[in-house]
Amino acid sequence: MDAAGDSAGGDIDWEAERRPLDQPWVFLGALAAAGAVAAVLIAWLADAPRALGLGAAWVLWTGLTAAMSRFARRTYASQVGVPPARLPVLLRRIRQERIPRDPAARREMALLVRQQRRQLARRWWFWPLLTGMFLVTSAAQWLAGRDAAALMWVVLAALLIPGYLMSRRMLLHVRRVGVRLGQERDAWS
Secondary structure, eight states, X not given: OOSXXXXXXXXXXXXXXXXXGGSHHHHHHHHHHHHHHHHHHHHHHHTOTHHHXXXXXXXXXXXXXXXXHHHHHHHHHHHHTSOTTTHHHHHHHHHTTOOOSSHHHHHXXXXXXXXXXXXXXXXXXXXXXXXXXXXXXXXXXXXXXXXXXXXXXXXXXXXXXXXXXXXXXXXXXXXXXXXXXXXXXXXXX
């Protein structure tokens, strides 16, 4: 029997596997609050009123991102053919490499794996490009004599490393689940 979440018949217990953090609003709200607090601290410590404007822009950006992610989740769920509430459960099961025994849930997961593999493989260039842009901006700030700003851009570039690693790790999970679902040949054997 699969790990917790499967009933005696092998179906996914969708309600039991849902988590409060499945909604993007919680994470993006915390991110918006952290950005606003950081902007106020920078404005206070560096006496830079521009930081308050940047903080307001950050909060606006995270709000727009939350709205767009909700729309994207609904679109993505309709492409896969599942209700939007089930999408995070399937994604979590892919990350945990827990394949359901229920044929309908397996088909849904197979569609999601195919879509995830395409998206993750298509966006490999995003992380190095963004890191490069941050480092070029850092160099420009340093040449302009703004050492603190240059350091901030280097730190932001370094903060992208976990995003890149998580993206690569998710692609590996997706590929392994795809192999177990019979979508592709095991490249490691």
